[in-house]
Structures are given as C-alpha cells and as structure tokens.
C-alpha cells in the first residue's frame with residue numbers, strides 16, 4: 125500500500141498533498157531502515173507517518189527523518205529518530221551486499237545505478253584509485269562485476285566508515301581485490317603517483333579541490349577519471365562541459381576529453397548530482 129493511501133484517514137484532507145510520495149529504504153529482509161523527509165506542516169503527524177512506514181514495510185526496524193542537508197567532512201545527515209531501532213543493516217543491490225549505518229557514514233541507495241554503470245565499464249587488469257570511499261560500495265560493485273580487476277585502492281577518512289569497508293570486502297569475498305586505507309586522500313594519493321588506470325572521485329561538492337591530486341594518481345600514459353559535481357538541472361551539455369573545462373583549467377590541466385556525463389540523483393530543488401567521465405592524457 126502507498127503511504128498517502130495509508131494515511132488518508134489519519135491526516136486531514138487539506139494536508140494530503142504534503143504527504144511525501146517516497147522515502148528511502150536501506151537494508152534487506154533481515155532489517156531495514158527508512159529515511160524520509162517530512163515538511164514542517166506535518167510536524168504533528170511525524171510519528172503517525174513513521175508508524176505507517178513501519179506497518180507497510182514489515183522489515184523496517186527504524187525510521188529516520190532527514191533534517192537539512194548533509195553536513196561536514198563526513199557528509200552525514202542530521203537525522204531525527206522518529207522510530208528508534210537498529211540502523212546497522214545489510215543492504216543488497218545488484219547481487220552484492222553492503223553493510224552500512226546511515227547514522228555513521230554516507231550511503232545512498234540512489235547511487236546504485238551509478239555504481240553498476242561504473243562497475244560494468246571496468247576492464248580486466250585495471251588498477252583503480254577510489255577516493256572518498258565511505259563504506260566502499262563502488263569498490264564492492266566493481267570487484268563483484270569484474271573479478272579480474274587488479275586492485276582497487278579505497279581511501280576514506282571516517283574511521284567508522286572504514287570499519288564497515290573492511291567488513292564489506294570480507295562479506296563479499298573480494299578481500300584480495302580491495303586495499304582499504306583509513307586516512308586523508310591528501311596524505312595517501314601522493315604515494316600512488318602514475319599508478320592507476322581509473323580514478324573515482326565521489327565527493328561532488330568539493331571534488332574540484334582534489335582534481336590535481338586525483339589526476340596525479342593516473343598513469344602518465346593517461347586514464348579515466350570519474351568526476352562528480354552538483355549542477356543545475358536545466359544546464360545543457362555544453363554548459364556542463366564549460367564548467368568542467370574551467371575546473372580542469374584552474375588545476376592547469378588541458379589534455380582531457382569529456383567522454384560522457386550522466387545524472388546520478390537529485391540533490392536539491394533545481395540541482396542534481398552528475399557524473400562526468402573524463403579521459404585524461406597527461407603526456408603525449
């Protein structure tokens with residue numbers, strides 16, 4: 125049953141249009157956590173909304189309400205706990221498992237298609253640097269879909285996320301394919317100069333500041349960089365291209381080609397997270 129239908133006799137009619145149409149469910153049959161945005165006008169009904177979600181989805185153990193945008197270096201939401209319960213869950217997508225806890229680390233089910241798209245493009249023998257790795261979902265997706273990948277170096281600063289990263293590689297039996305490092309990319313990446321065939325930079329708001337560092341990790345002969353950025357949804361390909369070109373030029377990089385760009389998920393009204401795939405040539 126849909127949440128609006130469930131709440132139709134509980135919430136007054138004049139507020140029905142404000143009832144959220146959707147919410148995120150992280151986890152599996154063994155336990156799920158639901159994450160919802162509730163407008164201020166429905167403040168008095170927030171617990172009824174949480175109860176409705178729990179009744180519709182019998183596996184839901186906890187209901188969290190997003191309050192404001194993601195904050196801080198670790199990109200965490202400020203959650204109001206509407207229904208307390210287990211938030212440490214095992215999420216399943218495209219045949220692999222991800223143990224995550226949204227209270228402790230960044231994780232979004234909305235990035236699932238992006239993960240599998242990248243995983244499907246990786247070739248046998250590749251060496252990959254995965255900056256800003258969180259609980260390591262992109263590395264798990266790649267190692268499961270391309271078992272002949274040589275190595276994925278996953279770098280994450282948040283110690284809690286790092287611990288889940290270690291768990292996830294064992295859970296998915298890909299331990300020999302992922303090297304997990306708990307540190308700042310600023311400290312780690314210089315050790316991987318001229319190393320990788322591919323670099324993944326999943327920090328859209330400020331990845332621009334790390335472009336030079338990420339590109340430094342690519343082999344001198346060149347490679348692929350997955351660059352993430354928040355841009356206006358009404359921008360054309362040409363406008364996005366210009367923005368990316370400026371970012372690269374500010375980092376004094378001229379030898380690149382934009383291969384493609386794709387919308388990953390909505391970010392805020394009028395803005396979305398995009399992935400821009402770049403082919404970088406460092407030397408000719």
Ligand SMILES: C[S@@+](CC[C@H](N)C(=O)[O-])C[C@H]1O[C@@H](n2cnc3c(N)ncnc32)[C@H](O)[C@@H]1O
Pocket residue numbers: 197198199229230231232235255256257258259260261262279280281282285307308309310326327328
């Ligand atoms: C947007 S999240 C993406 C996490 C993960 N890749 C995913 O898709 O679920 C960015 C991650 O980068 C981490 N982070 C931020 N600044 C960092 C830095 N300077 N060095 C290493 N990790 C960093 C944050 O803790 C956060 O987990």
